[in-house]
Amino acid sequence: MSAEQHDSRPQASRPWDLVGNVGEVETRTLELSGGLDLVSGRRLDTVEVAYETYGTLNEAGTNCLLICHALSGDAHVAGFHAGENASTAKPGWWDLTVGPGKMIDTNKWFVVCSNVLGGCSGTTGPGSIDPATGEPYGLRFPLVTIEDMVDAQARLLDALGVRYVGAVIGGSMGGMQALAWTKRYPSRVGAVAAIATTTRLGAQAIAFNEVGRIAIQEDPAFNQGDYYGKERQPDSGLAIARMVGHITYLSDESMREKFGRRLQQRGDYAYDFVSEFEVQSYLAYQGRRFVERFDANTYLYMTKAMDYFDLRGDSPTLAFALDGVRARFLVLSFSSDWLFPTYASRELVEALRTVDAEVSFAEIPSPYGHDAFLLEPEAQYELVTPFLDNALLSAEAVAPPARPIAEEVAA
Amino acid sequence: MTGADLLRPDFQLISELVPRGARVLDLGCGDGQLLDVLRTHKDAFVRGIELSVDDVAACLRRGLSVVQADLDEGLAGFGDDSFDLVVLSQTLQQVRKPQLVLREMLRVARRGIVSFPNFGHWRVRGYLLLKGRMPVSEHIPYQWYDTPNIHLTTIKDFREFCRRSGAVIEREVALNSTGEGKPARVVRFAPNLLAEVGVAVVGRGEG
Numbered sequence: 108m109s110a111e112q113h114d115s116r117p118q119a120s121r122p123w124d125l126v127g128n129v130g131e132v133e134t135r136t137l138e139l140s141g142g143l144d145l146v147s148g149r150r151l152d153t154v155e156v157a158y159e160t161y162g163t164l165n166e167a168g169t170n171c172l173l174i175c176h177a178l179s180g181d182a183h184v185a186g187f188h189a190g191e192n193a194s195t196a197k198p199g200w201w202d203l204t205v206g207p208g209k210m211i212d213t214n215k216w217f218v219v220c221s222n223v224l225g226g227c228s229g230t231t232g233p234g235s236i237d238p239a240t241g242e243p244y245g246l247r248f249p250l251v252t253i254e255d256m257v258d259a260q261a262r263l264l265d266a267l268g269v270r271y272v273g274a275v276i277g278g279s280m281g282g283m284q285a286l287a288w289t290k291r292y293p294s295r296v297g298a299v300a301a302i303a304t305t306t307r308l309g310a311q312a313i314a315f316n317e318v319g320r321i322a323i324q325e326d327p328a329f330n331q332g333d334y335y336g337k338e339r340q341p342d343s344g345l346a347i348a349r350m351v352g353h354i355t356y357l358s359d360e361s362m363r364e365k366f367g368r369r370l371q372q373r374g375d376y377a378y379d380f381v382s383e384f385e386v387q388s389y390l391a392y393q394g395r396r397f398v399e400r401f402d403a404n405t406y407l408y409m410t411k412a413m414d415y416f417d418l419r420g421d422s423p424t425l426a427f428a429l430d431g432v433r434a435r436f437l438v439l440s441f442s443s444d445w446l447f448p449t450y451a452s453r454e455l456v457e458a459l460r461t462v463d464a465e466v467s468f469a470e471i472p473s474p475y476g477h478d479a480f481l482l483e484p485e486a487q488y489e490l491v492t493p494f495l496d497n498a499l500l501s502a503e504a505v506a507p508p509a510r511p512i513a514e515e516v517a518a
Numbered sequence: 519m520t521g522a523d524l525l526r527p528d529f530q531l532i533s534e535l536v537p538r539g540a541r542v543l544d545l546g547c548g549d550g551q552l553l554d555v556l557r558t559h560k561d562a563f564v565r566g567i568e569l570s571v572d573d574v575a576a577c578l579r580r581g582l583s584v585v586q587a588d589l590d591e592g593l594a595g596f597g598d599d600s601f602d603l604v605v606l607s608q609t610l611q612q613v614r615k616p617q618l619v620l621r622e623m624l625r626v627a628r629r630g631i632v633s634f635p636n637f638g639h640w641r642v643r644g645y646l647l648l649k650g651r652m653p654v655s656e657h658i659p660y661q662w663y664d665t666p667n668i669h670l671t672t673i674k675d676f677r678e679f680c681r682r683s684g685a686v687i688e689r690e691v692a693l694n695s696t697g698e699g700k701p702a703r704v705v706r707f708a709p710n711l712l713a714e715v716g717v718a719v720v721g722r723g724e725g
Contacts, residue, residue, distance in 0.1 A: 461595075468587075470571075489575040
């Protein structure tokens with residue numbers, strides 16, 4: 108999710124974020140040699156992946172930690188880009204938890220995060236130029252799945268010389284990728300922290316995704332996805348999609364507390380369809396900000412990838428599908444998250460238990476809804492930090508194989 | 519001094535009762551001390567269930583796999599006979615539905631170990647008799663208005679509870695602690711009056 112959701116956080120130094128910032132970082136881009144074959148059977152001949160890394164890969168190659176970002180995230184997890192600093196710019200989207208001495212400790216881990224396949228922040232997606240036509244793909248870009256995103260990450264890690272992933276961590280759509288990793292590359296993942304996520308979306312979440320997609324597709328400027336470089340962009344549709352999404356990331360309680368029925372200006376109702384309630388202007392602001400940095404087509408592709416995702420695959424049950432996973436799991440949910448509800452996490456935990464996987468689970472009490480995974484650093488710190496410390500110890504006992512990760516994709 | 523010396527008195531006994539290499543599920547495992555010992559000293563396959571998020575964090579610090587759940591909701595999601603042994607240490611008195619929990623224990627494993635503070639201990643009886651107030655002791659350290667213990671029982675009542683619940687007590691040991699860090703003393707004479715803690719191995723009684 109996005110950096111702007113950090114706006115309201117208190118600035119005082121706290122034990123879980125007191126130590127350090129990764130400082131100035133840079134998003135790099137790497138082209139995957141030989142393109143990428145997709146789950147759908149289609150193929151991308153040219154794939155570029157935008158990524159950031161923090162910390163150093165140890166000699167044994169055991170301390171890589173992969174962060175998978177959510178729907179609207181990007182590779183810029185922590186620190187600042189050149190020319191920016193704490194007073195002029197916002198840090199990466201999970202800067203609260205990633206840095207020296209933080210929950211994801213860059214003194215211990217070699218941290219990698221890449222923009223997902225189909226994204227709009229540097230990695231090849233619908234806004235990229237199709238080498239076959241010299242024009243942006245638009246909707247000619249093939250549908251991508253969570254598994255395709257994971258394959259692209261595996262190829263990136265191979266190119267970076269990583270052969271074993273000590274831990275994968277992700278929230279929301281990032282959690283789906285983390286789970287997909289353990290199925291797709293079971294022998295290459297030591298530990299998975301799956302936060303505020305699910306093994307598959309329910310009808311309610313798919314329904315909200317569909318409303319967002321329709322808002323974009325029905326925008327008069329959408330033009331079947333061919334709006335790049337045009338005068339008019341499907342901004343209004345994308346903003347509406349974001350507003351709907353944003354409501355689903357909050358909770359009844361957090362909205363009541365944050366806005367209530369407060370009006371922007373004191374006084375009586377205008378008896379007109381103008382923006383009056385604070386929540387109206389908040390949503391409009393979120394929509395506007397999102398349009399500045401996100402591509403409408405990518406929104407379509409990301410939500411569809413989430414809708415398709417089902418960790419069960421062709422297996423009759425989730426436990427069947429998870430048979431053979433080797434990673435240790437930490438599954439976390441948030442009490443007020445109704446988009447990725449606790450019962451979905453429990454389903455995963457029960458299936459993992461059935462196959463005797465090492466799995467721990469906690470539901471963190473929080474009023475912030477789905478957004479809590481970005482807004483509750485303290486509770487996550489207490490649970491994730493010891494889990495990662497143990498993951499690092501376990502990883503040190505592993506001798507990473509010499510073969511590239513991508514060669515071990517499980518059927 | 520080894521770690522085991524610092525164990526709660528019932529933990530020492532439970533640890534002795536667990537066969538090497540057993541699959542053990544600890545219901546209400548707290549900070550995971552018992553599971554840690556069973557893993558280290560008994561090569562046991564250990565899993566825990568705990569209601570408190572803080573305790574789940576403590577278990578993670580020990581590298582244990584523990585799932586946050588409410589025992590009163592049963593053990594749905596655990597298969598029949600999926601463990602060798604289920605431990606319920608000092609937790610029975612805190613659940614809303616003790617019979618459900620006992621039944622579920624003996625569904626998930628053939629055998630269970632239950633430990634509980636004995637409300638029939640003479641000091642507890644004397645406290646109520648002489649002071650006319652709800653007993654507070656080392657093993658029952660809570661005020662009546664602020665206690666997780668909602669189903670306190672005596673050793674005698676526990677036997678009756680098992681009988682009525684269709685469970686069989688295969689072995690019963692009563693204990694008195696002899697101070698922090700010291701080994702517990704087994705109470706053989708008049709345990710319901712003289713023991714502070716009751717420990718029982720319960721089974722399904724299938725013969």
